[in-house]
Amino acid sequence: MDSLTPEEVARRLSVATDGETVDTSLSDKPKTWALTNQVVDNLVGFIRNPSERWYLGFPEIDLASRGIGKGEVLMVVGRSHTGKSQMLLNSIVVNLINDPAAHVVIFSMDEPRELVAMKLFCLLKGRSSTEVEEAIKANDKNTIQELAEASEKELSRIAIIDESLPLSRMEEVMEETRQWFGTNPSFVMLDYLELLPGGDSDATGVTTKAQAVKRWAKTQRVPVGLVHQAGRGSGDKGKAAGLYAGRYGGEQEAIFVIEVYRQRDRYDLSPWEKKYHTDSINLNLCKNKRTARLIDQTYYLDPSSGHIHPYWEELIPDAH
Numbered sequence: 001m002d003s004l005t006p007e008e009v010a011r012r013l014s015v016a017t018d019g020e021t022v023d024t025s026l027s028d029k030p031k032t033w034a035l036t037n038q039v040v041d042n043l044v045g046f047i048r049n050p051s052e053r054w055y056l057g058f059p060e061i062d063l064a065s066r067g068i069g070k071g072e073v074l075m076v077v078g079r080s081h082t083g084k085s086q087m088l089l090n091s092i093v094v095n096l097i098n099d100p101a102a103h104v105v106i107f108s109m110d111e112p113r114e115l116v117a118m119k120l121f122c123l124l125k126g127r128s129s130t131e132v133e134e135a136i137k138a139n140d141k142n143t144i145q146e147l148a149e150a151s152e153k154e155l156s157r158i159a160i161i162d163e164s165l166p167l168s169r170m171e172e173v174m175e176e177t178r179q180w181f182g183t184n185p186s187f188v189m190l191d192y193l194e195l196l197p198g199g200d201s202d203a204t205g206v207t208t209k210a211q212a213v214k215r216w217a218k219t220q221r222v223p224v225g226l227v228h229q230a231g232r233g234s235g236d237k238g239k240a241a242g243l244y245a246g247r248y249g250g251e252q253e254a255i256f257v258i259e260v261y262r263q264r265d266r267y268d269l270s271p272w273e274k275k276y277h278t279d280s281i282n283l284n285l286c287k288n289k290r291t292a293r294l295i296d297q298t299y300y301l302d303p304s305s306g307h308i309h310p311y312w313e314e315l316i317p318d319a320h
Helices: 006-016 036-048 059-065 084-098 113-125 129-137 141-152 167-181 203-220 271-279
Strands: 073-078 104-108 158-161 187-191 224-229 256-261 280-288 295-301
Touching: 059 280, 059 295, 073 084, 073 203, 084 104, 084 113, 084 187, 084 224, 084 256, 104 113, 104 167, 113 129, 113 141, 113 158, 129 141, 158 167, 167 203, 187 203, 203 224, 271 280
Parallel strands: 073 224, 073 256, 104 158, 104 187, 187 224
Antiparallel strands: 256 280, 280 295
8 A cells, every 4th residue: 555645644634523624734833832842952051051141149049049041030029128129239230340241121110210320329339329419419520420430331231210111111111222222131120019000909919910020021031120019917027938028929920039138127136136137138039940949148238338248257246
């Protein structure tokens, strides 16, 4: 018996399926899904090219997470005024200094762009905002020149948008920044989830917004840092609450969750601990879908510049 031609196979299949026509013509690759070999190639490329990920600049956290990949969401949760946004701004400045190709978009719905620019400049130069403000008032030429130079160098690679925009408009902004920078942004900061337009701030609203951000991050193909406000009932003040730190949830949509808290808010500190934790900040990696490694690290938060770094020996208070 002669072998059947592809056309004959299609005809017989058509008869077997009640006359339904079977289209045997396929394009080079599917349009709506990726072949497994392509997925595997992407996986190998992702693992072998860590430079394409966004690292926060905190070695312990970066080693545990292996960096934030394109289309992935890092959710930063914590109570008000604990340093959530400051942690991400630290990361942005570290990357701007160390990587000339780094470009960042900040959607700042919580603070005006001038304040964000001031915080970035203070981190960049290790100065306090009060000092910089007084210098500007006094028409200090050196400070004004430093600001101008920073705006033309490191800070020129940041786009700060302080309008409250829906994700559809943010998509348009992203396209404009790509054209302006001539490259895809390396990182996007959204500050913060509850202020995204649309929906309520209850459990359903927050979860819906988090799901929308997750979809948006995938379509934009950029690492996203999403700030999420914790509620008053999210565990004891000054202690880790982990995934329960979110006010209404939404953390299930993130690849990583970092809880930010301040141990100075604890009620059970010894006199020495009160001194030590006056300017401490804890970064608690409480969700890590990449390696499953969790870590809660204590750092020093410089009260003047806002710089977050390890506790240097000279910063540790005397035991007596």
